[in-house]
Amino acid sequence: MPLPLSIVVPCYNEEGCLGELHARLTKAAAAVAGDDYEIVLINDGSRDRTWAIMQELAGTDPHLVAINLSRNHGHQLALTAGLDLCAGERILVIDADLQDPPELLPDMMAEMDRQKADVVYAVRRARAGETAFKRGTAKAFYRLLSRLADIEIPVDTGDFRLMSRRALDALLSLPEQARFIRGMVAWVGFRQVPIAYDRAERHAGETNYPLAKMMRLALDAVTGFSTAPLRFASHIGLWLVAASILLFIYIGIGFFTGSAIQGWTSLMLVVVVLGAVQMFVLGMIGEYLGRLYIEAKRRPLYIVSEIAGRAGGRPSLGHVAEGGAQGSETIAASETPGGNGSRPIA
Numbered sequence: 001m002p003l004p005l006s007i008v009v010p011c012y013n014e015e016g017c018l019g020e021l022h023a024r025l026t027k028a029a030a031a032v033a034g035d036d037y038e039i040v041l042i043n044d045g046s047r048d049r050t051w052a053i054m055q056e057l058a059g060t061d062p063h064l065v066a067i068n069l070s071r072n073h074g075h076q077l078a079l080t081a082g083l084d085l086c087a088g089e090r091i092l093v094i095d096a097d098l099q100d101p102p103e104l105l106p107d108m109m110a111e112m113d114r115q116k117a118d119v120v121y122a123v124r125r126a127r128a129g130e131t132a133f134k135r136g137t138a139k140a141f142y143r144l145l146s147r148l149a150d151i152e153i154p155v156d157t158g159d160f161r162l163m164s165r166r167a168l169d170a171l172l173s174l175p176e177q178a179r180f181i182r183g184m185v186a187w188v189g190f191r192q193v194p195i196a197y198d199r200a201e202r203h204a205g206e207t208n209y210p211l212a213k214m215m216r217l218a219l220d221a222v223t224g225f226s227t228a229p230l231r232f233a234s235h236i237g238l239w240l241v242a243a244s245i246l247l248f249i250y251i252g253i254g255f256f257t258g259s260a261i262q263g264w265t266s267l268m269l270v271v272v273v274l275g276a277v278q279m280f281v282l283g284m285i286g287e288y289l290g291r292l293y294i295e296a297k298r299r300p301l302y303i304v305s306e307i308a309g310r311a312g313g314r315p316s317l318g319h320v321a322e323g324g325a326q327g328s329e330t331i332a333a334s335e336t337p338g339g340n341g342s343r344p345i346a
């Protein structure tokens, strides 16, 4: 019998938060899953007593799984480690600092059931205790990303979300190194619904996302989900070609009316033509590089949600998600006589 609920929490220098975190997570988990849940804590190479406290907690609470990474790997990779190792049918991802309220879990569960969703992501309505600079840059970043990205990535959404097992399995089938998990979850697809909440202040300690780390995350996000920066040169090249037609006319007038000084015409032609050609060729290289980059990520080509009818048809490419929140629904449907014949994929 699979475990109904896993809660996955990456922790870096969170000694001041762990006690309170454990108490509040336990309460929230027990309210929705009774005794059948696990809390997976990942210590991401903390320099304080985080790991010692985790071990203590794991010694007293059988629901707790504590994972110690060999060094600081960064938030997204620590989270990936926890997601790889958790066993639940539904997975809650939450920060350790209690900025995201664990008490939202029952609502998220209810929303998942009600909407038959595979992902319930929490959208920040308000953010308390964060500097205007952090709020401003975060807001600008999410808007820029949603303009650049090739898929729709929800704005003002962190990693605080509830996922079904099949959505998680699909997410884990994405093998890339530079991971921007909230974007990758969006990429996976299925039915994803928002739920609004107010972001609280940090319970204790300081942010582990200084500007440098935020910039790195932003770069991973933009480069991971858009090749627009690579195509920039080809856009300039095209505009230059268009502009050079006007310039040709201008240069030609100078040449034929004799108003241009000696040598200017040939010099200008060379500058304009070379500039346009260079930009265009750079852009072409960008296009190839962009495709090479996408290929190098080796993501599955697509993810199948379910197949209706035509029993025995087997998809051979891409990634087929295991039945999750939705899957169990479809089993019920196909077992009912006269059901619509849709079935989960094994």
Ligand code: UDP
Pocket: 009, 010, 011, 012, 013, 014, 044, 072, 073, 074, 075, 078, 094, 095, 096, 097, 099, 206, 207, 208, 209
């Ligand atoms: N975190 C981590 N490794 C890091 C940095 C952060 O595991 O290198 C964890 C941290 O313990 C917290 C979450 O990632 O649970 C979010 O970090 P933080 O709260 O510092 O970021 P902010 O909320 O300020 O953006």
Ligand code: MG
Pocket: 095, 097, 099, 202, 207
């Ligand atoms: Mg935080």
